[in-house]
Amino acid sequence: MSQYLADIKETEFFIMDEEAHHVCTVARCKEGEEITVFNGKGLQYTGRIERIQKNFVRGSLLKKVPLRRPAVELELFFAPNSRTGLEEVLDKGTQLGVAAFCPIVTARTEYDVLKRWEDKFPRWRQIMLSACKQCNTPLLPEIYEPVTFLHAVQDKIPSLITYEAEETHTVSWGLEKLCAPKRLRVYVGPAGGWTDEEIVIAAQYGILPITLGVNILRAETACIAAAAKIL
Template identity: 30%
Template sequence: MQLFYNSNLDLSISQFTFPAEESKHIVKVLRKKEGDMVYITNGVGYIFDARIIVADPKRCKVEIVNTTKKHPKRYHLHMVVAPTKMNDRFEWFLEKATEIGVHEITPIICDRSERKVIKQERMQKVIQSAMKQSLQAYLPKLNKAISFKDYMKEPQDGLLFIAHCDDGEKMELKRRVAPDKDITILIGPEGDFSGKEIDTALKTGFLPVSLGENRLRTETAAIFACTVVTIINNG
């Protein structure tokens, strides 16, 4: 099964024409022909089973023959992560977090961030590709990059955690996470959060957590945190 994505699909649509690039992929690469089935998600929980009625490599047309609604998870995982200096490492995080099952991602610009600008469109494509590859019906929400200071002004709810490298009492993340609870986890840049940022987060209600004895890269820490939350909720 290969999954395609189009955000415009809804229950009112009975026929759909793929754009040129995807039409070429379906007809020329996958060698699909009239009568073959393809599958599409709109990223908000629906999987559409579609039969090809026009196998044109420029305008492949399908008819929707069945629709399935995938129920959302009972928890919401929001990863707030500082972009890494190397772009490909942050893209790797986006890809793997999507495959694991993150629901929302916010790039956060911190005092020690070496990368302060991200390519939103490029990052969105990485997430879409990972969603399709992992056959998921929900597209994670990618928020625009925001400064740490401004993010701390936003309303917060659910379980709030910050993973940092400073000394102090911390409980392991796996002992803090509770099933079926909304969770937000802050992961800092390569140079970690500044002392001021840590103090601000703690005063805002974020609890300090440990991700283990080893010091992890930003993207590794973020993936580890995603995995812990997912295992506890799906175990």
């Protein structure tokens, strides 16, 4: 059953604008048809369409779908190497259950994610929304304003950093060392890797370096691998 983002009230749901266009024109849903609706914050229901108008759909809620929430609220702070690479991380990370994303700028970052990022946000959100529909999750991730690595590490949140020179300490070790936190941040660097200075700075803020295996991974692959191992 198709899933759509909706404004969910006590007994009704409302779908508007582009999402309503998708319901009516793309999916060609009809009044009386049952669909699944979600609000992006964890609520998910089966519902029945009661009325369809231009760019507006109203329906009644039938049954609440139990929420299956990941054991860890994972924030993925990563240095994208390209537009397509960033979008790949948003898509796959959302499907895995990442709670929040933040593109970061490091010493070796090549893609200027800070430039006109506000213009890119609607597309990023649409990618995450499509991924939510694909994997039938009611949780739409947050995406934070891009920041520099030096700014991000100052947040006092239990954190891991993937590091190609680390050979011993795994994700499991890091989670155990941090006492299996409910909220966790993981940092993934750019194609050129972290500088020695950045690793020293991370250590100063209590961020633990971990390995993802014996092979050197593409930055995008490292993001997916880290999220999959943690979640």
